[in-house]
Amino acid sequence: MRTLLILPAAIVLLATASAEAAPRRALLDDFATQAKAADPGFTGFSASRGETLFRTRFTGGKPETPACTACHTASPLKTGETRAGKPIEPMAASVTPDRYTDPKKVAKWFRRNCKSVLGRECTALEKGDFLTFMISQ
């Protein structure tokens, strides 16, 4: 029920966000197609599932990086830090407007960070959820 509400809300938000909206929608559409292919029962992305992914501590990845929050901090609105000490712009689309607009960049970092944290690639569903959460922030 909640997902059904959030998805249209996100789409409305996207549609109003001018220049950044199109590439983000393309990305989400892409993830949605893949998610549907993997699971025909797919009904839409969920920001709350995305938040859970963001906050969960995993054990399958590298010990240095147990969670997304290890680098991105517990708040999507805050500036994070790499393990080498370099600042990372906040993940929330509202704070860092050019986030999730370059599909190559998004693909690269999902591949890397999911492998580091979960020890495997993220599924299209996880990626879509994560993006939905960050765009809603």
Place this chain on the structure above:
Amino acid sequence: MPTPHPPPAPSLPVWDLPTRLYHWLQAVLVASVLAIGFLAPEWWMGIHVWLGYGVAGLIVFRLVWGVFGSEYSRFTSFIFSPRQTWDHVRGLIRGRPPHSIGHNPLGAVMVFAMIATIAGIVATGLIALGGEENQGPLAGFVGFSVGDGAKEVHSILAIALLVMIGLHIFGVFAESWLGRESLIRTMISGRKRLPPGAALLNPRPARRRAATVATACAGTAIILIGALAGTVPASGLIAMPRQAAFQEECGECHEVYHPSLLPRASWLAMMAGLENHFGEDASLSPDTDQAIADYLAKYASESWDTEAANRLRVVDGAAPAQITATPFWKRKHGEIEKSVFETKPLRGRGNCAACHQDAGSGRFDDQMIAIPEPERPSL
């Protein structure tokens, strides 16, 4: 009632003003340059070098003045035969050194030895500066290994000079005491007491104009040659084009490390294992990975002759891709407080540019080091 002064002993002007000025200026300069060289942290190198140029200039002047100065400043006035020197030593041993108006034979030996040693220190310093640091007039002409060797000699000569200075000061006090005349005051006033019965020589006057011309010519020639030599690009550095992929991809999580900081094998191993890069996945698309690997292999430390490239080429066998694990890096940074690395603005040993303002060029000049003040944690 003021006590009547005894009639002043007849005295003779011995050290002319330029010689006295030279002596005290050189004493101050040499003392400072030695103190900085032995005691100061590396980033005082610039001052050390400039003082060294000052010492060199004074030596050039002294050589000219040794030819054109007044009698007792001329080298020819204090070249003694071994026999005269031996007589002087024997007199000293008996506690009654023969009186000399200018330099005594032992003092003369010390003067020549010190001038030669200082000249040697200046020369080896210039070679070390050019070879090791890729700076100064010889940067384009000497390689690292020659510079490194010169630095060894530079240090040994500096220690020898310290010993000579000690002996010189001891000799001055000893002779002052034995001869009942302060040689220090002599070097200030320039006048020396004439011993009873000493024949007044006919001292040669200074040839000031010749000396001025010679100093000006020598100085101009040296500065011109030095400036001209300085235009030759440093031999240790090569031209390296920027590669956009390298700058972007390898600067995402930390500063972009200069390719000269690791040997080829280390870079290639790193690029082949980016999925497990210091506890993280830093993988790239295969073609980008290949392009960056080629670039790094081409400009790895083997292609450079800088101090950093030469020193960091020796890697730690267990962590061949970690610059901060190399023996040289550990030795050079061992004395820096751990807290400096852990607190902001540093946050990590790998943040070379936080302390080395020229890290991006791979030079790592001594003068460009400045350790930032650690920020206090905000409450």
